[in-house]
Amino acid sequence: MIQLFKRILAFFNLIQxxxxxxxxxxxxxxVLLAFSLFYLEERGISRYLVDHAPILVVNNGQTALTILSxxxxxxxSMMVFSFSMVMLLLSQASNNYSPRLLPGLISDKVHxxxxxxFLATILYLIFILFSIQPTGDKYQIPGFSVLLGILGTVICIYSFIYFIHNISQSIQINNIMDKIHKLAKSRLNTIIENDSKSSNEFPSTESxxxxxxxxxxxxxxxxxxNLMDICADRNTQIHILPxxxxxxxxxNPLFKSKEELDHEMIKTILANFKLHKAELVADNHLLAFKQITEVIVKAMSPGINDPGTAINGIDYLTELFCLRMLKKDTNVYGRDEKVFIKINSVSFSELIYQVMASIRTYCKQDIILTQKLVVMFKYLKMQKMENPAYLKSIDLEAKTLLNDARSSITNERDLQLVEKMAVDFGLKII
Structure with a gap:
């Protein structure tokens, strides 16, 4: 029952x-509000307002029809304009920044x-419009329902004003990267907290x-x-491969089990995996590195040429790398000092290489961005890290960057600066 509830909760988070x-x-x-008002009108709520507060009630059928129409x-018209603005936002983000940003923007709850x-108010007004009798007397006009419709329209107008303000903020790349950074930071902190409670010991799964x-x-x-509950019940362990x-x-292979499982148990385990066509930073912190890297690469492409955005992206990457260095390269989960699950993950060495391999292509010829990246490497070396081997990965990426910069930069003064950065970093470049 608990597993079913958790799966329902996971499905709800997905459709959200x-x-x-x-x-x-x-x-x-x-729609439900409109039908509720039909019931209240039959109980005489508008009659009460006509008798006690007539100034609040539209008591002419033709006038009510005109107002609602x-x-x-x-x-x-406002809703169509709002949808157009959302589509413009998505199109601009895709063209100028990265298509990977779209799922995060689409999931913006404010929009x-x-x-x-808008949609709720329009449907409410349409149903109320059908209930009006133009030739009826003042007691037959749903005056209270019309009043609520007018108040709902006022709320829509103020919502529209806020919508314009919010969408003008959402399209700014700094706000987009800040949102990505916060989601990834929250996800990484959760993983690091779980890592502190787990052990790295996990048996070989070859057989x-x-x-x-x-x-x-x-x-x-x-x-x-859920999987740990299953492992405890079946006295098994699970190794998740992808x-x-x-x-x-x-x-393709998805997981391995220490004990052989029947068909029903396999289906139960598979139901706990989220396989979808879209990616969200809240589920996978690695996507944040991909998105920010793509923003940096797009910003430094000849068509965009926006080094300021690239510098901001490097700042966000620096903080995320600091957090990632506090995480182990293996994800192992257990309970009561017993290990149940191992999930394969991207090592720090592979992650920083994938990020830098993309960035070097467009930033190695820019001395300012090269300096910024070297500052990032220096800062990372001073931070606390889970594995001392991370230092070798940082040094290797710094050396590769400076080698690429030396071969791409032709200005003598810039070349001297590259040599100085290598000496300060304690590296001998080719």
Whole structure:
């Protein structure tokens, strides 16, 4: 029962990231509110307002129809403009920064909620419009419902103003990278906290029973707590083979088990894996490194040529690398001093190489960015780290960067500066 609840919660977290989730929820709320008002109108709520506060009630059917029609037309126009702004935001982010940023922008709850408010108010007004009798007397006009519709429209207007402000902030690359950085930082802190409670000891899995995935998709996350419960019940251990963020093809090996599992148990275990077509930083911190790296590369491409954005991206990468150095290269999870699960992960050496291999291509000829990257390496060497071998990876990447810079820069003064950086870093470049 607990596992079923956790899977439902995981599914709910997934659909929350879809752009249609909040608009659909608010739309249903608007329809339900309209039918609730039908019930209250039958109980005489508008009659009470006509008798005690007539100034708040529209008591003419034709006037009510005109007001509601105007409100619906105006709100539809504002909603269309709002959707157009969202599409413009996504298009600009994809073209100027990176297509990988789109899932994070689409999952912005503020935009979804505002669009939901528009949709809920429009549907509410449409249903109330149907209930009005133009030739009825003042007691037959749903005056209270019309009043709520007007108040809802006022809320929509202020929401639209906030929407314009928020979307103008969302399109700024500094705010985009800051959001990515915060999500990745939160995810890394959680992993580091779990690492401190786990052991690196895990037996060899060469002779274990291997099981394959039944569908393709990006391996986003896995319910570790559920799998540990299964391992404890079946007295087994599980080794998860793919790295988080990698694309797993249908039929490829997904995990190994120390004990042989029956068909039903395999299906239960597979249900705890999240394989989807999109990637989210909240599920996989490695995606943050990819996204920020792609922003830096795009900023330094000849078509964009924005070194300021590249420098900001390096600053964010520096802090994320500092956190990553506090994490072990292996992910092992256990309970009550017993290890149950091992998940393959990208080592620090491979991660910093993948990041720098992309950045060097566009930044090695820029002396300012080369300096910035060397400062990053110096800062990383001074930080606390989980594994002393991380130092060798930092030195190797610094040496490779300076070698590339020396072969790409032709200005004598810049070359002297590169040589000085190498000496200060304690490196002998080719």
């Amino acid at each position: 990231s879809k752009i249609a989730f909040y608009p659909t929820t608010f739309a249903i709320t608007g 105007a409100l619906i037309t105006g709100l539809i 979804q909620i505002i669009l939901g408010i 274990w029973f291997e099981y394959c995935t039944e569908k393709s998709g990006y391996f986003q996350n896995v319910s570790v707590s 790295i988080k963020g990698s694309f797993v093809l249908k039929g």
